[in-house]
Amino acid sequence: MTTALATGTQQKFWGMVETAFNTVQKPVAADALPLISLEISPTQEYLKNMERTGTASLLNEVAGKEAGTWSATFYVKPNGSSATTAPDCGAILKAAFGYEDLTTDVTYSCQSSGADKTEPLSLQFHKTAGAQHYETASGCWVESLEFSIGANELATITASGGFCSYGFAKGATINGAGSASNAFVVVDASQAQRFRAGAYVQFRESPSSVNNNSGNFYLVTGIDSATHKVNLSPNAQVFDDDSTIEAAAHTQTLTTNSPVSPVDSDLTLGGTSMGFISASVSYTTGIKARDEAGQATPVGLSLGAREVSGSFNCYHDTNNAATSDISRVVADAWNGTTLAAVVRAGANTSKAMMKIQLPAIRPEVTSVEIPEAEEATVTINFVGRVASTNGDEISVDFP
8 A cells, every 4th residue: 555645625524413413424425514624532531540550651551431522614615506405504594493394494593483402413524535544433412603704704603612522544454355244344453443443444456446345335344453454344354465544535415505695694683774884693512422431422412591692793874864874883882781693604596605593692881992093893792682483592493
């Protein structure tokens, strides 16, 4: 196997709401995600042996919990072909909010018909960067969403959270012909450690000949480093000596539309459209993992308190025209007044925008920033509250 370096331009991503918690499932083409980035950061805990035996040295450690964190950033990009088809990254939003309504448009919310979402959904990610790098994180949960809309930059959504299990495949060379009766292949010495359960692989027998199990690939189920075996499901087929194991080349089906334009975005406060420089909305889901003794990874998810907050940066305009009078919103913050806010990213056109609905925000008291020579601006920080029914403090629509 020749030297192979993973590069950023080779990255491909897949993600889906899990059908069974923390259980690896094979990505299909429609699970592809057009992410700007996906960072998967695994951790393996080791517990120090604190026995005192007459030495200052650390004697040994015992393996503890395994887990990790993840973070993904993607553009605001509706599905341009249909108003009732979820965007490419809809799985992340569905897992964050709990409900996905595709009836008349695409809506993500924490409640449905007044019923609060109480059962968190879990996610799974798969990531490749060339033929010699595969990562997967399963049992993922979304802890927060950050929406960012600026005057001259593409609107983005950053999601982050934790996960339970991590798998990988780095590529290896087959040592001896494989056997269809064995659920493993033998690789060169010290190469079995390049694999961990959860990754999908395929076999390259020549530059133009690939065995990928008819597009279903082979799932790594574990390794035996002492005998240099990589365990697979289904059973390995017959491979020639010096064939290579490489990352599975899952297919991708992505929409061809572009991210929404920032120049057509809009902010509505109290039913009045107003100018703004930038807007950010933060949604903390309250989803967290449940740990139990005797289990190396979390056993499930639970739901804590949700939080909605954010800020609008605007020119501090005092004007009789309501569309320009930001000062009244700033002043009314002293009274603790709540008002409805709608942040739109993109033009007010079907299948070309995203709306963040915030029916009851309370602006916080803030100062006006007056620079030496430029126009005065104000950053209106806010918290989101329930307006009329539990779970209605935020929803995201793709009309």
